Amino acid sequence: MLGLAAVILVVFHLGDLQHFVALAQGAEPVWLLLAVGLQLLTYVCAAGVWYCALARIGQRRPMTSLMQLGIAKLFTDQILPSGGISGTLMVVQGLARRRVPSDLAMGAMLVGLVSFYAAYGVAALGALGALWLHDQINRVVIAIGAVFALFVVGLPVAVLRLRRLNDGPWLRRLQRIPGVARLLKSIAAAPSNLLRSPRLMAETTLLQLGVFLLDGLTLDVMLLALGQPNSLLSAFAAFMIANVVTTLGPIPLGLGTFEAASVATLVLGGISVEAALAATLLLRGFTFWLPMLPGLWLARQELGGRPISEVDAPPDHA
Template sequence: MARSNEQPGRGKARGWQRWIFPVLLVGALLVAVLHFGDLKKFAELLSKAHPAWLAVALVLQFATYFFLSAQWWLALKHGGSPLPMNELLPLTITKLFADQVVPTAGVSGNVVLVDRLCAKKIPRENAVAATILAIIAYYISYAVSAVATITILWWRDKLSLLLVGLAALLLAVAAAIPAGALWLSDRGTKALPLWLRERESVRQVVKLVGEAPNDLVRDPRLIARLVLLNLGVFIADVATLVVCLLAVGEGVHLGSAFVAFAMASIVVTLGPVPLGLGSFEATAIGMLRLMGIGFEAALAATLLYRGFALWLPLVLGMFLTRGQLKRTSRG
């Protein structure tokens, strides 16, 4: 029998669709108001930085959106329900927007993305599989980056017990989350203790994960290709930080930028806060200082990078979410 798009629970989905986009918009506006000083500082830095390097940084950030969209394109293509890149790019930006506004370690963005993919007639099981695969690729790529970071720090004689501990914790999380997702997709609610099985929200999440086709989420060649794309995102972000250092008059510091970005991302991943505000900047500046870069240059380059990596998708996401809210209201 043909599978209907009007699946059980779809009516409930339409209900939460009506409030999730307004909540995201309100959250974004609140963040913008509370951190208006950061925006003013970013604008001031832009006026003083070298414009050619700023243009390169902008291109590199759009490259991260392309790599992320390519992950979804590849996963959906393997599931037999491809979407063109021009449709996936806005969805990717909306996901980044949701992840930044609602600090749930990526859960909020994935919920929005699955909903938008289903709205585009992608089978729900394929949308869920693409999400699981993206999560697996994300944590594997960050595990690789953590190992590379520790290696660079050891080579430069900058390694400390605290940094090793943070990297080890990230490696543990990077192993546990993908393994947990695959375990739940295979065993379902039977894998959970009784007190968790009795919670409706938990049962719904496990049911959602269980919809993903096993052969798709366990395809090693597909996962390897997705990891490479995620590493492309990581490298483009590191390159953006390098370019921001160049824009404020520093030289090329590839190793320093890699270490600073990786450790700052690890801290934000392990302790999600709205937009990573404060924790990312403090860690990145501290690591750049550790690697021998002056405080003023480290501060200016980090704030420039955050302006591109954080405020750009926030502004773009607000416009896209506002448009989606209008379409939902008309529907």
Template sequence: MVTLVIFIVVHFTEAEQFALLLSKAEPKWLFLAILLQIGTYLCAGFIWNQVIRSAQHRVPLGALARLSVEKLSIDQLVPMGGISGNLVVLQTMRRLGLPNWLAMEALLVDILSHYTAYAIVTFLALSILWFYHDITNIICYLVGIFAVILVIVPITILWLLAHRNNQLPLWLLRFHPIAKASETIKSVSPERVLSPRMLVITSLLNVTIFLLDAGTLWTMMRVTNYSVGIMTTFVAIVIASIAGTISFLPGGIGGFEAGSVSALALLGVPIETALTGTLLLRGFTLWFPLVPGILLVRHDVNIKL
């Protein structure tokens, strides 16, 4: 809970601005935004569910959607490149009765499909910007840096699967989490993890999450009484997500906002409106699920924050 308190104190101004903006919003737009965000958690649950069902196991979709909220919250509070949230996923899946190897398979498919979807939406966003002649040097730098991550992560997973039976150096095996992960990966099925059908379905679900977030930003722009196209908010979400990812800060705070506002302004949205819409979006994607997610983690995984 200490981590949560520190996080809230550090970002108190952003939370305060969100609360102020929220008090002036029309209920119908807020309700729509909530529905869209619930859709993102259900999609995340469906991704894991695809892998679990392919191995003839069953877990309620509601439990997996709940797990996606927990993962999001932990990743915001403990910025370790998604490692902290993934550890929660593995622990919770084991608590739900899944074997270690299946929990690992679900996690690997999730990561691979996430980066595949990232590549797809990045290409689409750049194509839209190119069509409107709005690709700037800064965007090129951002995408260039992100492309390195986009390549390294999947290649690392493929290498681990190809060499899963190789013995790790003894000094690495002294670390219990690494030794345990090494043993678990040996039981993973590369055929299931790298199944084209599986990756297509899960990648499309991840693309859907981007679209739902773009819809949420579009809704937030409506809250500000500004009409904007869904393609504009889609580009903003993608650029903001890239900027947030390479910032390596909790929840991408700072980088995400700068990326979103810059992209919206580039596509003709007034800066003040872009900033207001972005702050409202962050409230729904960060602040709303944060406290419930942390409470769920404390209950399910029994860890102190």
């Protein structure tokens, strides 16, 4: 919270508080309603990843139930910054509640994990390309991109390599952490045939990419709501750079780091500092603060709620 407050104070020092207030008060409701629709679509895309993976293994579940799981996942990813691992593991618990066998749930988890990082890498590369087209590439952006490239490749590779490791000093130390031994056994038992399906991986990667695109489009809509026409590519680049900085940073919720990166990138694109901050805060309101309470409640349900009966979520044996 102190980090977020510092960003706001710096912006107000550089800009005009009255201009910021006038921009916020003049936001067009129609564009804000469109932003609500875009955010609902992100949850549809997130649920679609699990729907496709489960349908492939004959364990189809209702989309409405998986959308609740998607909200809980996105909330967990932001609360516990771990590059998407925390939310993915929470999904495994949620699938278990829906009576998906543990080995199949872990197989679906691997599909979600690999497709997420594939889409994340493509989206980040697209953001760097957009900045290069607008001549906004600098050494800081290149350094962030290089560190992120190592992260987005290294983390899923490390998880997949755990399937092949049976013993070793460092592995035995890792298994001493509560819950890790069980997790490693589950990963080792997960079927990997799903990862060898080009069609499934293409479908899930596109759905994961859709989440990033819809969030970037939401930022562009926020600028339009403030009367600040902007290039969609610039808005998408600002969102992705802010997202990458949040992923690499250790601060839960990305408070301060996300806002600072987004504002800085938008200002490089020619947006006034007041409009950049107002649009970023509106975006965070729709993507994080509004879903906070339902996300918290749903995450608690997924982690500690009663199992969902087979009547609620009938498996598809076709």
